[in-house]
Amino acid sequence: MADFTYTLLIPLIPFFTFLLLGLAGHKMKPIMAGLIGTSGLGASAILAYSAAISYFWTGHSAGTPYTSIKAFEIPWLHLTDKLTIHLGVLIDPISVMMLVVITTVSLMVHIYSIGYMKGDTGFSRFFSFLSLFSFSMLGLVLATNIFQMYIFWELVGVSSFLLIGYYYYEKPSAVAASKKAFIVTRFADLGFLIGILMLSFNTGTFDFQTLTDPHGPAIAQAGGAAFMGLSLLTWSLIFIFVGGAGKSAMFPFHIWLPDAMEGPTPVSALIHAATMVVAGVYLVARLFPVFALGAPDALYVVAWIGGFSSLFAAVIACTQTDIKRVLAFSTMSQIGYMMLALGVSGYGGEEGLGFMASNFHLFTHAMFKALLFLGAGAVIHAVHSNEIGDMGNLRKFLPVTHITFLIACLTIAGIPPFSGFFSKDEILVAAFHSNKLLFAIEYLVAGLTAFYMFRLYYGIFWGKNTHYHHTPHEAPKVMTIPLMILAFGSVFAGFLPFHDLVTSDGKGFESAIDWFVAIPSVLIGVVGIVIATILYKKESAMPDRIAGSLKYLHRWAHRKFYIDEVYLFVTRKIIFRYISVPIAWFDRHIVDGTMNGIAGMTVYAAYAVKGLQSGKLHQYAFVFVSGAVILVLIFVYLV
Amino acid sequence: MLNEVMFYLFALVILVFSVMTVITRRILRAAVYLLFVLVSTAGLYFMLSYNFLAAVQLTVYAGGIVVLVIFSILLTSHLSERAAMASMKESLLSALATVAGAALTLMTILRYGFTPNQGADPHYTITDVGTALVSYKRDGYALPFEVVSILLLAAMIGAIVVAKKERTLKK
Amino acid sequence: MIQNIPLSYFLTISTLMFFLGIYGFLTRRNLITMLMSVELILNSVNINFVAFNKYLYPQQLQGHFFILIIIAVAAAEAAVAIAIIINIYRNFKSIDVENVDEMKY
Numbered sequence: 001m002a003d004f005t006y007t008l009l010i011p012l013i014p015f016f017t018f019l020l021l022g023l024a025g026h027k028m029k030p031i032m033a034g035l036i037g038t039s040g041l042g043a044s045a046i047l048a049y050s051a052a053i054s055y056f057w058t059g060h061s062a063g064t065p066y067t068s069i070k071a072f073e074i075p076w077l078h079l080t081d082k083l084t085i086h087l088g089v090l091i092d093p094i095s096v097m098m099l100v101v102i103t104t105v106s107l108m109v110h111i112y113s114i115g116y117m118k119g120d121t122g123f124s125r126f127f128s129f130l131s132l133f134s135f136s137m138l139g140l141v142l143a144t145n146i147f148q149m150y151i152f153w154e155l156v157g158v159s160s161f162l163l164i165g166y167y168y169y170e171k172p173s174a175v176a177a178s179k180k181a182f183i184v185t186r187f188a189d190l191g192f193l194i195g196i197l198m199l200s201f202n203t204g205t206f207d208f209q210t211l212t213d214p215h216g217p218a219i220a221q222a223g224g225a226a227f228m229g230l231s232l233l234t235w236s237l238i239f240i241f242v243g244g245a246g247k248s249a250m251f252p253f254h255i256w257l258p259d260a261m262e263g264p265t266p267v268s269a270l271i272h273a274a275t276m277v278v279a280g281v282y283l284v285a286r287l288f289p290v291f292a293l294g295a296p297d298a299l300y301v302v303a304w305i306g307g308f309s310s311l312f313a314a315v316i317a318c319t320q321t322d323i324k325r326v327l328a329f330s331t332m333s334q335i336g337y338m339m340l341a342l343g344v345s346g347y348g349g350e351e352g353l354g355f356m357a358s359n360f361h362l363f364t365h366a367m368f369k370a371l372l373f374l375g376a377g378a379v380i381h382a383v384h385s386n387e388i389g390d391m392g393n394l395r396k397f398l399p400v401t402h403i404t405f406l407i408a409c410l411t412i413a414g415i416p417p418f419s420g421f422f423s424k425d426e427i428l429v430a431a432f433h434s435n436k437l438l439f440a441i442e443y444l445v446a447g448l449t450a451f452y453m454f455r456l457y458y459g460i461f462w463g464k465n466t467h468y469h470h471t472p473h474e475a476p477k478v479m480t481i482p483l484m485i486l487a488f489g490s491v492f493a494g495f496l497p498f499h500d501l502v503t504s505d506g507k508g509f510e511s512a513i514d515w516f517v518a519i520p521s522v523l524i525g526v527v528g529i530v531i532a533t534i535l536y537k538k539e540s541a542m543p544d545r546i547a548g549s550l551k552y553l554h555r556w557a558h559r560k561f562y563i564d565e566v567y568l569f570v571t572r573k574i575i576f577r578y579i580s581v582p583i584a585w586f587d588r589h590i591v592d593g594t595m596n597g598i599a600g601m602t603v604y605a606a607y608a609v610k611g612l613q614s615g616k617l618h619q620y621a622f623v624f625v626s627g628a629v630i631l632v633l634i635f636v637y638l639v
Numbered sequence: 640m641l642n643e644v645m646f647y648l649f650a651l652v653i654l655v656f657s658v659m660t661v662i663t664r665r666i667l668r669a670a671v672y673l674l675f676v677l678v679s680t681a682g683l684y685f686m687l688s689y690n691f692l693a694a695v696q697l698t699v700y701a702g703g704i705v706v707l708v709i710f711s712i713l714l715t716s717h718l719s720e721r722a723a724m725a726s727m728k729e730s731l732l733s734a735l736a737t738v739a740g741a742a743l744t745l746m747t748i749l750r751y752g753f754t755p756n757q758g759a760d761p762h763y764t765i766t767d768v769g770t771a772l773v774s775y776k777r778d779g780y781a782l783p784f785e786v787v788s789i790l791l792l793a794a795m796i797g798a799i800v801v802a803k804k805e806r807t808l809k810k
Numbered sequence: 811m812i813q814n815i816p817l818s819y820f821l822t823i824s825t826l827m828f829f830l831g832i833y834g835f836l837t838r839r840n841l842i843t844m845l846m847s848v849e850l851i852l853n854s855v856n857i858n859f860v861a862f863n864k865y866l867y868p869q870q871l872q873g874h875f876f877i878l879i880i881i882a883v884a885a886a887e888a889a890v891a892i893a894i895i896i897n898i899y900r901n902f903k904s905i906d907v908e909n910v911d912e913m914k915y
Binding site: 642643646650653654657658660661662666669670673676677680683684686687689691692695696699700703704707708710711712714715716722723724725729730733734736737738740741744745748749753755756758759760761763767768771772778780783787790791793794795797798799801802804 | 812813814815816817818819820821822823825826827828829830831832833834836837838839840842843845846847849850853856857860861864865866867868869870871874875877878879881882883884885886887888889890892893894895896897899900905906908
Binding site: 615616617618621622625 | 832835836837838839844907908910
């Protein structure tokens, strides 16, 4: 078995570039800061690739299961003998896969940002935040225990907050969006924390290896005490999933994701498409044995939340006009797929098809969604607008972007032989064998996905001949090369033998394309594309007519089913008015009143006695003389 | 007989001018009345045949301190100024306290009944006093003498430092 | 010792002078007159020392030297006090104690 201690460097290099750029970045030339950040991430990427190759192939003897390895661990907080928090590096199939995903996408985004952010005032700040994010995300996936994961979980939340609010000085909406993202995810993280406490209290450990051991204490105690018909383990896992749902923008915590698109587009590509938002999927995957063997009910919740979110987001995506928001809802929909795949999966061998499919889709999705976002960034860069209505007929001006965007759209639509086809097919097969209703939903979503992606594609690159103030021009090489690399990844990632590499129990299994599921899924994708082609390839009034005939549905979907309004209603009208206001009153009048009363009494007493300290010499002298006379009287004559 | 008359005269001057000193509203006059009190005290010392003490009283007290006081009065107030006094209520309270204190003390003193020493009075001359002052033998006062001289030096330096204008701080 | 004049006469004069000094100290508002009251008090103590020395211990010189030292101290005190008063006058443009109450509370 190979030595993986060097993987410790993978998160640490971005950390050091973060420190360097954060502390000294403003003194550097912007291009210098960009190069430092990019080269640091490049080094991490090389290490991650070598770790992956050595873990999956060269350092691994064929035919044996993949085991999880603690490459490095130190006790960090030694609180009591039972409660010790470690920091370390855990190497197993999913963490290695995530290393590859994160470093690849992050490196592409770094390179792309050098062109995209050119001339921006906060250039070095941007790169230092990117490094901070990369560090946090890598630390998250390498966590050896759930507490370390929680720490990095919050760190990615903070980096996301900082990067969404990156344009704080010119866009108040960015500030609002960053706060919204932070508060919503933070609220969900409260569930995560409660789940961690419940789980660890029951099992006495934070450690992932112990927790996920099929014969370990977590799963052995699965039967434990029950509350509302579900065991304690189930409840704790549901709470942990709440945290995951918050980060992964699952319904009903999805409201922050569309607003997070206020951040710079490379940030959306990195954080809000490829890496951070799949942290919830990763969390469930990380604890998957506990879910599958100890609490199938919790897994059922995961499946339905995932399935519902994917449908919900897909419907909304069909009506949005801001290209980044379409992509945001698409991301939410695809993550719903992954959650659903995990939810319908079993543990071990063929049963674990959903687990494998979920990670497979995570991998391919990271590639093609990052590509879509970076492509959208190139478009926005060219036309200086996010609105689909301001675009049209751009294929002549942006040839490279056009081709790569088309590849990404075909990939997400599940057209063979692009990678999305393989991963989505595996998910549909897993759903088909588990739950026919969920399968039907996903089948519908596959069609919707193809439809709204091609609506977007035609809206940008075909459609009406928009008149532009400045002729749009293709992005510089530094931006198009990452697009091409990611397009390459999107095309060929599907041929990776995931069923041998990333499985629920580390053992590979045979998996072939199930044509009985695959052919209809391709067909519905094609149907979606065809409908989009008819409606949007040429400018026509038909989309508006259809929207008009589906008046209410369209309006509801366009307003995102009023979930934001519901949240506002609940927070403003109910929580603020009936909980916060009385609590504030209590705080202001009772708590502050007590304190003010004590202070007031002290002041009053002080005023009462301060006359004694008048500063008037003759008063002091008078008191002194009369006191002396009285004392003499008492001690000489009276006593 | 003459001695008695002289004593009563001095006593009267001391008491009257003490009262005048503390109640007059004119500061400069208060200083002059104080001078009379001090001179009369020196007279009492003479009557007790403490000539050296009387001389010191005249030169240091009457000559030095009163002149210093008069200088500072002239420096800090106008001649036409009337010194502010305490309010009626405060004056009455102060008078009450002092009268009570005086009554208490006098009662104590007068009830005690001192018995005068009937021994011989050696009538020390100035030479005897001077010799004792610088003598370091038994009944010599060389150490207090030195201590007081150091105190005077310190007071002199202190007075100069305190009264000096602080040029740097003023600006 | 003075013929027909008992010690208590001296003590009475000194006591009255002492309390007159205290009265002056309590009622005066001008720092210089307060200083003069203090001189009165010191002087009354001197009379006491002299009288006790003469009437009770005529062979010794303790009272004598006490007075000398008190006079020296009084001179020093007057010098320092007047220096302070002049300084106060410079800062407050007045030597009235009622104006010098910055340190109160």
